[in-house]
Amino acid sequence: MRIVVQRSKKASVTVDGEVTGQISSGLVLLVGVTHQDTVEDASYLADKIANLRIFEDENEKMNFSLVDVGGQILSISQFTLYGDCRKGRRPNFMDAARPEQASQIYENFNSILREKGIQVETGVFGAMMDVALINDGPVTLILESKS
Structure with missing residues (x-):
């Protein structure tokens, strides 16, 4: 799996003019899956994302995770992440x-x-989607389950 993680102040996804998911603060995830991926890959990356310390503390150091700050996730399926x-x-x-x-x-x-107790909003798998977000930072990372 390959996931682009973007810290966001606000985000939404719209399909055919209808909002299918929106968050106030947290992470926007663009999620790509390849042939070899398994539930173990999904579990590894879910744990990594939930606990990744990319939210700032009072000293502007990235010390807090999504779980620590009570953030939400907007998860978008994104097969184009495996475009060669x-x-x-x-x-x-x-x-x-x-x-x-x-x-x-x-x-x-x-x-x-x-x-894990995280609110997860989504788009519609396989649909054409309009994703809107306000990046926070910006902080953008790419995570992969296979090294």
């Missing part, structure tokens, strides 16, 4: 998991986060 642009001018998406597998891993990932 090394050859030609059009991305190759062969490394992205098929929708059936990707949706299952993505839903498992979101469920694991919810089990």
Whole structure:
């Protein structure tokens, strides 16, 4: 799995003119799944994200996690994170998991986060989505389950 993590002051996702998810403060996650990913990958990254110390304390040091600050998550499925642009001018998406597998891993990932007591809002898997956010920092990280 590959996840782009963006600290956000406010974010929302809209599908066909309807808001399907919104958060006030927390993290926006763009979540990509590849063929080899399993529930273990989802669990590893959910734990990493919940406890990643990227929120500032009173001294402006990144010492607090999402759990510490009571933040929320806006999770967006994003197969294009596995787009390979090394050859030609059009991305190759062969490394992205098929929708059936990707949706299952993505839903498992979101469920694991919810089990940790985190409010998770989502878009619609496979849909064209408009994502709006106000970056906080900005703080943007890329996490992967396989090293």
